[in-house]
Amino acid sequence: MLASILIALVPLLALGPASLVAPRAPAARIAVYGGTAILAGAIGLIAAAHLVTGSAPEAAGLPLGLPWLTARFRLDALSAFFLMIANGGAAAASIYGIGYGKHEAEPERVIPAFPLFLAAIDLTLLADDAFSFLLSWETMSVTSWALVLATHREPDTLRAAQLYLVMASGGTLLLLMAFGVLAQLAGAYDFESIRSATPAPAAAVLALVLAFLGTGSKAGLVPLHAWLPLAHPAAPSHVSALMSGVMTKVALYAMVRITFDLVGSVPWWWGGVMMAVGGITAVVGVLFAIVEQDLKRLLAYSTVENIGIVVTALGLAAAFRDNGMPEIAGLAFAAALLHALNHAVFKSLLFLGAGAIATATGARDLGRLGGLIGRMPQTAFAMLVGAGAIAALPPLNGFVSEWLLFQAVLKGPLLPQWELKIAAAVIAALLALAAALAATCFVRAFGIAFLGRPRSPEAAAASEVEPSMRWTLLVLAGLCLALGILPMLGLMPMTRLGEAVIGAAAVPPEARSWIWLTPPAAGGNSYGGIVVLIVITVFAVMTRIGIHSLASHRLRRAKPWACGFDAPVHAAQYSASSFAQPVRRVFAGLVRAEERVDMPEPGDLRPAHFAASWRDASWDFFYNPIGAAVGWLSLTLNQLQFLTIRKYLSLMFAALVGLLFLVAVTQ
Amino acid sequence: MTALALQLLQMVLVLAAAPLLTGVVRKVKARLVGRRGPSPLQPYRDLLRLLRKEAVVAENASWLFRVAPYLVFAALWLAASLVPTFTTGLLLQPTADLIALVALLASARFMTALAGLDIGTSFGGIGSSRDMMIASLAEPAMLLVIFTVSIVAGSTALASVADYMREAEVGLRVSLAMALVALIMVALAENARIPVDNPATHLELTMVHEAMVLEYSGRHLALIEAAAMLKLLFYISLIACIFAPWGLAAPGEGAAVAAFALTAWSAKLLLGAIALAVLETSIAKMRVFRVSEFLGGALLLGLLAVIFLYVSRGI
Numbered sequence: 001m002l003a004s005i006l007i008a009l010v011p012l013l014a015l016g017p018a019s020l021v022a023p024r025a026p027a028a029r030i031a032v033y034g035g036t037a038i039l040a041g042a043i044g045l046i047a048a049a050h051l052v053t054g055s056a057p058e059a060a061g062l063p064l065g066l067p068w069l070t071a072r073f074r075l076d077a078l079s080a081f082f083l084m085i086a087n088g089g090a091a092a093a094s095i096y097g098i099g100y101g102k103h104e105a106e107p108e109r110v111i112p113a114f115p116l117f118l119a120a121i122d123l124t125l126l127a128d129d130a131f132s133f134l135l136s137w138e139t140m141s142v143t144s145w146a147l148v149l150a151t152h153r154e155p156d157t158l159r160a161a162q163l164y165l166v167m168a169s170g171g172t173l174l175l176l177m178a179f180g181v182l183a184q185l186a187g188a189y190d191f192e193s194i195r196s197a198t199p200a201p202a203a204a205v206l207a208l209v210l211a212f213l214g215t216g217s218k219a220g221l222v223p224l225h226a227w228l229p230l231a232h233p234a235a236p237s238h239v240s241a242l243m244s245g246v247m248t249k250v251a252l253y254a255m256v257r258i259t260f261d262l263v264g265s266v267p268w269w270w271g272g273v274m275m276a277v278g279g280i281t282a283v284v285g286v287l288f289a290i291v292e293q294d295l296k297r298l299l300a301y302s303t304v305e306n307i308g309i310v311v312t313a314l315g316l317a318a319a320f321r322d323n324g325m326p327e328i329a330g331l332a333f334a335a336a337l338l339h340a341l342n343h344a345v346f347k348s349l350l351f352l353g354a355g356a357i358a359t360a361t362g363a364r365d366l367g368r369l370g371g372l373i374g375r376m377p378q379t380a381f382a383m384l385v386g387a388g389a390i391a392a393l394p395p396l397n398g399f400v401s402e403w404l405l406f407q408a409v410l411k412g413p414l415l416p417q418w419e420l421k422i423a424a425a426v427i428a429a430l431l432a433l434a435a436a437l438a439a440t441c442f443v444r445a446f447g448i449a450f451l452g453r454p455r456s457p458e459a460a461a462a463s464e465v466e467p468s469m470r471w472t473l474l475v476l477a478g479l480c481l482a483l484g485i486l487p488m489l490g491l492m493p494m495t496r497l498g499e500a501v502i503g504a505a506a507v508p509p510e511a512r513s514w515i516w517l518t519p520p521a522a523g524g525n526s527y528g529g530i531v532v533l534i535v536i537t538v539f540a541v542m543t544r545i546g547i548h549s550l551a552s553h554r555l556r557r558a559k560p561w562a563c564g565f566d567a568p569v570h571a572a573q574y575s576a577s578s579f580a581q582p583v584r585r586v587f588a589g590l591v592r593a594e595e596r597v598d599m600p601e602p603g604d605l606r607p608a609h610f611a612a613s614w615r616d617a618s619w620d621f622f623y624n625p626i627g628a629a630v631g632w633l634s635l636t637l638n639q640l641q642f643l644t645i646r647k648y649l650s651l652m653f654a655a656l657v658g659l660l661f662l663v664a665v666t667q
Numbered sequence: 668m669t670a671l672a673l674q675l676l677q678m679v680l681v682l683a684a685a686p687l688l689t690g691v692v693r694k695v696k697a698r699l700v701g702r703r704g705p706s707p708l709q710p711y712r713d714l715l716r717l718l719r720k721e722a723v724v725a726e727n728a729s730w731l732f733r734v735a736p737y738l739v740f741a742a743l744w745l746a747a748s749l750v751p752t753f754t755t756g757l758l759l760q761p762t763a764d765l766i767a768l769v770a771l772l773a774s775a776r777f778m779t780a781l782a783g784l785d786i787g788t789s790f791g792g793i794g795s796s797r798d799m800m801i802a803s804l805a806e807p808a809m810l811l812v813i814f815t816v817s818i819v820a821g822s823t824a825l826a827s828v829a830d831y832m833r834e835a836e837v838g839l840r841v842s843l844a845m846a847l848v849a850l851i852m853v854a855l856a857e858n859a860r861i862p863v864d865n866p867a868t869h870l871e872l873t874m875v876h877e878a879m880v881l882e883y884s885g886r887h888l889a890l891i892e893a894a895a896m897l898k899l900l901f902y903i904s905l906i907a908c909i910f911a912p913w914g915l916a917a918p919g920e921g922a923a924v925a926a927f928a929l930t931a932w933s934a935k936l937l938l939g940a941i942a943l944a945v946l947e948t949s950i951a952k953m954r955v956f957r958v959s960e961f962l963g964g965a966l967l968l969g970l971l972a973v974i975f976l977y978v979s980r981g982i
Contacts, residue, residue, distance in 0.1 A: 370787065373729045384731075393774040394767055406766050406810070406823075413818055413977065425973040428814050429966065432807035439773055439806075440799040443780045447795065452787030453727060516761070525823045531762055532771075539741035543890070547718075547737070551886035554721035561725070561882055562788035574784065574792020582800035586959040 001050050002058040002075040002126070005043050005083070009122055012039045015115040023108030029101045032111045037094035040118060044087030047080040051493035059128060059192075065135070072190050074128035077497035078261065081337060082125050082253040084493065085344045089246040090118045092472050093238040096352050099466035100238055103359050109150035110236055117143040117242065121250050129190040130179035134172060137254070141168035141218075144247060147239045148231050160230035167217050167227040174214030175254070181207040182262060194262045204263050208270055211258040212277075218251035220304045221311060222281040223618035228304060229288070233296030233364070237355020240296060244303040245348035249340050252310055259318065260501050268322050272423045274315025279430035281308030286437040287591050290444065291580045291614045295354045295364050298445055299347065302390065305434055306343045310336045312427055313405050317502060319420050320411070326503035327521040332408035333498055334506030334519070338490050339401035342389070342483060346398060349386040349476035353379055356469050357449060360462040366576035368456040369449040375462045380450045382473035387442035389480040392435050395533040397483035397490070400517065402435060404506065407522040440583060448576045455570045485529040487517045577612055584614065592617050670918070674748070674758035681747040681904075684933075685896035686710035688903070688940055695944035710896065714889050722885030725786045735782035736883065736890035742775035743897040750904045753928035755826040756918025763825040765813045768905075769806060772857070775894070776802050783879035794879025797955055801863060801875065804962035805856045808849055811969025815846040816909055818976055825908065833912040842979065845972035847910050852965035854902040856958070858895070861947040863958050866895075873952065903939035904932070911935060 015035050019028045057076035064071040075083075097114070101107055120143055123136035145168065148161045183189045186197035199207065217224040232243045259266060259274075285304030292298040313336035320329035356379045357372065358364050373380040389396035409431065412424020454460035464470065483490050491507050498505035506519045518526040560566045584593040591614045598609040643651075690707035697704025724733065749763040757763075776798065783795035817823045819840070820831035856863040859876035868874055874881075880891045908915070914931030916924045953961065 371727070373731065373785075374727075388774070388777065391773070391777060392770065393777055394770045399767075399770050402770075403764075403766055410814060410817055410823065413980075418977070421977055422974060425811075425814070425970060425977075428973075429807055429811055429970050432810035433803070433966075436773070436803040436806035439777055440803045443777060443784070443795065443799050447781050447784035451729065451731070451781060451785040452792075523821060524827070525764060526761055527764055527767055528762060532767065535759060535762060536738075536741055536745055536771075539745045540737050543737050543741050543744070547886050547890065551718040551889065552721055554885075556721055556723045557726050558723050559726060560786045560788050561723075561884075562786075562790055563881065566788060570787070572789055573787040574789055574796060579784075579792060579796040582797055582955070583803065585956055586800065586804070 001046050001055060002060050002073060005046055005075065005122070005126065006060065006062070006073060008039050008043050008046075009119050012036065012115050012119045012122075015039075016112040019111045023111050026102075028111055029107055030098055032115060033094045033097040033101060036115045036118060037091045037098075039115075040087040040090040040094060043122060044084050044091060047075075047083035047087065048493060050075060050080040051077060051084065051496070054496050065131060069129075069131060071132040072128035073123075073126040073132070074191070075126060077494075077500050078253070078257060079125045081494055081497050082249055083122060085249050085341050086118075086121050086125060086246045089344045089348045090121070090242060092348055092476055093241045093245075093352065096241075096355070096469050096472040097238045099468035100236070100352075100355055100359065102466070104150075104236060105153070106150060109152075110147060110239065113143045113146045114239070117147060117239075121246060124250055125253055128192070130183055130194075131189055133254075134176055134179065137175065138168075138172050140247065140250065141165075141172065144235070144239070144243055147243075148235045150236055150239070151234055154234065156230065157234045160227070160234045163227045164231035167224070171214045171217035174210045174217070178207045178210035178214060178258065181210065191262060195264070198265065199263065201267065204265065205267060205270070208259060208263055208266065211263075212255065212274070215251045215255040215258070216277070216311075219248050219255065219307045219311070220281075220285075221277055221307065222284045222304070223622040225281070225285065225304045226616055226618050226623055229292070229297045229300040232300040232303065233294065237296070237351055237358060240300075240355070241348040241351035244300060244351055245344045248303060248307055249344055252307070252314075252340055255311070256314065256501070259314070260321075266318055266322055268319065268417060269419070271315045271317070271319025271322065272420050274318060275312050275423055275427050276315075278308045278310070278312030278315055279427045279434075281305070282312065282434035283308075283430050283437070284590065286434050286441055287583070287587050288614075288616060290437060290441045290583050291591055291593065293366055293576050295357065295366055295369070295445065295449060296351065297364075298366075298441070299350050299354060302350075302438065302441060303343075303347055305438060306339065306347070306390075309405065309431065309434065310339050310343070312431060313339060313408065316405075316408050316412075316424070316427070319415060320408075321502055323416055325411075325414065328408060328411045328414065330498045330502045330504035331404060331411075331506045331519050331521040333502045334491060334494055335401050335404035335408055337494050337497070338404060338487070341490050342397040342401050342480075345476055345479050345483065346386045346389040349382060349473060349480065350390065352469070352476070353383040353386060353473055356465045356473065357462075359465050359469070361456070361458040363456065363458055366445070366448045369459050370452045370455040370570065370573075371450070371459060372454075372462055373450040376450075376464045378464060378470045379473060382470075382477040383450065384446060385477035385480050387446040389484065391439040391442045393439070395481070395484045395529045395536070397480050397487075400484055400487040400490075400527070400529060403517075403527050404519065404522075405431065407519065407525055411521070437583070444576060444579045448574075448579060452573050453570045455573075455575070485533050486514055487527075487529055488512060488514050491517075581612070584612065590617075591615070670756055670758040670760075673754055673756055677752060677754075677757060678744070678748045681752070681897060681900055682744065684936065685747070685893065685900040686714060688900050688936055689896045691937065691940045692899070692944050695941055696948055699944060699948040710892075714893060717884075717889035717892065718886050720885045722887050724884075724887075725882055727786065728882070729785055731778075732782050732785040732882075733887065735778045736887040736894075738778050739775045740890040740894045740897075742771050742778075743894040743901065746771050746775075747897045747901040747904065749825070750901060751826055751829050751908050751912075751915055752904045753914075753932045754916040754918065754925060755829055756916070757826075760826045761824070765817065765823045765825055765828070766810070768825070769809055769813065772898075773802070773806060779879060779891075782883075786882045788882065790874070790878045790881045794875055794877070794881070797875045798879055801856050801958055801962065804959060804966060805853045808962060808965035808969050809853045809857075811966065811973060812846045812850045812853065815842055815969065815972040815976060818973065819843065829908050829912040829915055830917070832909060833915060840976075840979065842972040842975040843910070845968050845975065847906070849965045849968040849972065850906055850909075852961065852968070854906065855946075856962055856965075858899050858902060860943065862950050862953045863961065865952050873955075875955070900936070903936055903943075907932070907935040907939065
């Protein structure tokens with residue numbers, strides 16, 4: 001199976017350069033997106049088949065790269081699961097791209113890099129040695145950076161792209177160092193040797209911290225997240241979907257691969273660190289999503305939230321695994337992976353939907369949308385499903401992973417260390433808060449964009465988008481429902497994955513049921529998505545029949561009531577900013593919110609002004625100090641460029657002596 | 668078969684009892700402030716009147732506005748039908764997972780809040796926005812209460828929790844008391860009662876829930892009102908089921924026990940209604956932005972309950 005995936009990657013790698021022949025031709029667009037969709041679909045299906053059939057891991061070495069090294073690739077359950085997520089999301093984005101690409105101003109900036117981006121993602125997931133991993137990882141960063149720059153004419157893009165490049169390079173550097181530490185101890189750079197070596201505790205911690213920071217910066221963990229809400233939305237929407245839905249999952253894959261597979265023995269408190277960072281990320285991410293005005297940036301902040309949830313679950317899995325409770329660890333691990341899968345589905349749906357809105361209205365600002373449910377009914381329906389799923393409402397898929405995660409958190413008291421026990425309780429509070437705030441966030445996002453009255457002439461004149469875009473949205477919405485009512489669809493493929501990585505699957509084959517989700521580790525608790533759907537449908541139908549037989553059938557359309565005072569102007573309705581006001585005030589300290597009211601004195605005829613602002617504090621205590629330090633350092637070191645030849649020679653001599661001294665000391 | 672019959676009985680019972688419960692609360696409140704007050708049966712008349720009237724829907728309302736009342740009502744009716752009110756032997760008991768119940772209520776709230784935004788009036792928006800803010804704080808507090816209770820009882824399934832609380836030697840626990848207080852605070856907020864919201868107000872700027880459903884009329888309003896009544900019944904039954912499960916009939920315990928259980932449930936509902944009325948008449952409604960302190964208190968109380976539980980079990 002690995003061979004067929006690698007063979008499928010060859011045309012994928014070739015598609016991009018081939019499109020350079022005539023990148024502006026519609027045929028190139030259809031060929032590239034259509035070809036990517038077919039290849040991604042094929043790779044995704046092969047990966048799913050690998051998982052479902054429970055095949056043994058396959059490895060292959062290709063004579064690529066440096067002459068004395070072979071590039072190693074390996075397909076195991078973990079790679080296959082993430083390949084399934086990545087290629088599923090990519091196939092959806094590609095099909096959508098066929099229609100969406102028509103509206104692109106400069107398609108030649110998107111089409112060549114798009115298949116390369118996906119190929120780099122797939123190679124990262126398959127890589128089995130540090131060299132190929134880092135090379136693919138960096139290719140993934142650079143191609144996505146190029147895709148972000150496709151909208152380089154928009155004012156914010158350049159800054160976003162620059163910040164992204166810096167953060168991506170920094171992340172790769174940290175990963176390089178992490179692999180350096182691990183490979184130093186193993187004596188080789190291939191994952192097999194690293195896996196079999198047992199690092200000293202201090203070195204393991206160093207590698208863990210470096211890898212956590214490196215992968216966390218890509219995934220968007222607070223406070224390394226600030227680039228994400230700038231860069232993800234700046235790209236064209238199908239690329240945003242790929243970056244948010246898929247690329248963050250690759251970062252999570254790397255985190256899982258290094259933490260659970262390569263390093264192996266993790267100190268007990270490491271799970272607690274992951275839980276804490278994840279919990280804070282979840283709440284901070286969703287709070288900024290609530291106050292954000294730009295629809296795509298809102299979705300990017302919500303990605304930060306969801307990554308936080310997954311990392312919390314991973315931390316919980318690590319804590320339980322290292323305390324010798326593999327069943328519960330398997331439950332938390334399944335929650336993490338299922339949430340990663342679910343997030344890939346609904347975040348792709350929401351980003352693609354935001355792209356449909358942008359295509360129809362030309363606007364991403366919530367303040368210019370409104371009333372789209374009447375003009376874009378199918379997009380609106382799909383987005384409603386996506387909003388419900390991300391808000392963790394049953395019977396949709398977001399709730400299943402949430403439920404699993406809470407079941408795992410509820411086992412927190414079994415942890416032997418009291419620090420972890422308390423952490424589990426606090427994590428429960430943070431996760432519950434994040435989930436409830438996510439519901440608020442998506443009531444706002446959907447309600448302001450699709451409901452109410454149009455807030456701009458463009459929104460009033462919007463019309464439904466092309467079939468290829470609409471159908472992608474509807475299929476993804478269907479997937480949200482399917483994964484919600486039949487959670488086994490998502491959990492069955494990860495049975496062997498849980499056994500391989502953690503030592504136990506959440507739902508072992510003997511406990512498998514398509515109706516009830518009854519993980520043995522959850523101690524008899526069960527959730528039946530399909531039962532909930534059927535029961536709620538029966539209740540709704542009964543209500544409908546009852547009302548129809550009892551109540552008056554008359555219906556009159558009239559002007560809105562609004563306590564008798566309805567100003568028929570769109571500006572009188574609630575806006576995105578006013579909807580966020582209560583949360584902005586309650587959490588003013590966290591989002592650094594300020595409200596300034598400028599009220600003229602009586603008799604003064606100038607208009608009154610109200611301005612609400614908020615600020616991501618990570619800029620103040622993280623980015624700006626680092627930026628200032630780097631600036632100072634460059635200025636200071638700049639003097640080195642203007643020395644005389646004598647001074648350069650003496651510097652070299654000093655360096656030589658220093659190094660010799662170092663060698664003498666260490667040998 | 669019995670399970671199905673009991674389930675159907677419970678579905679009918681909660682539907683029949685919910686308006687009466689609201690009527691009793693209103694009656695007791697009226698008596699407490701020295702008014703005679705309408706008959707406790709008045710809510711039935713109100714609902715019937717609304718059902719008979721034509722529904723007036725704003726011109727720009729979408730399908731969501733008309734579908735929402737049905738879904739909201741169905742969700743609340745289902746939630747109320749899942750709580751073991753007089754017996755734990757209900758057909759749908761396996762679905763009565765506490766976390767799923769909270770999420771079911773969240774779905775209903777999600778739909779109501781969207782419906783509030785659908786017409787595009789400022790009242791709908793103010794109601795939705797504030798209701799979601801209140802819910803964002805109430806829901807985590809509720810989940811922490813569930814966390815406490817399920818650590819004690821070892822399950823998140825409501826029937827198992829009730830069985831455990833009834834049969835095992837739970838005793839008086841500080842953390843359970845804290846959880847109870849937190850749950851009552853959450854219930855007050857979720858049901859839009861004083862001190863968080865005022866169900867009787869129609870003064871524009873103080874309304875939260877009422878503002879959100881301002882545009883509804885006729886049968887739609889009847890459904891929304893009935894759903895609110897069911898929600899009150901749900902919360903009182905839930906508190907009774909977790910913290911005072913005495914008298915609950917186990918499956919197959921015979922008609923006499925079931926009859927006693929029904930009486931016990933009615934007594935608990937009555938007690939809950941009187942307590943609510945006394946509470947509502949004795950305190951004032953707080954400003955909207957004080958609600959966050961109130962619910963933040965509930966949240967911290969829930970967290971403290973968990974931590975006390977650890978302490979009492981000797982970390």
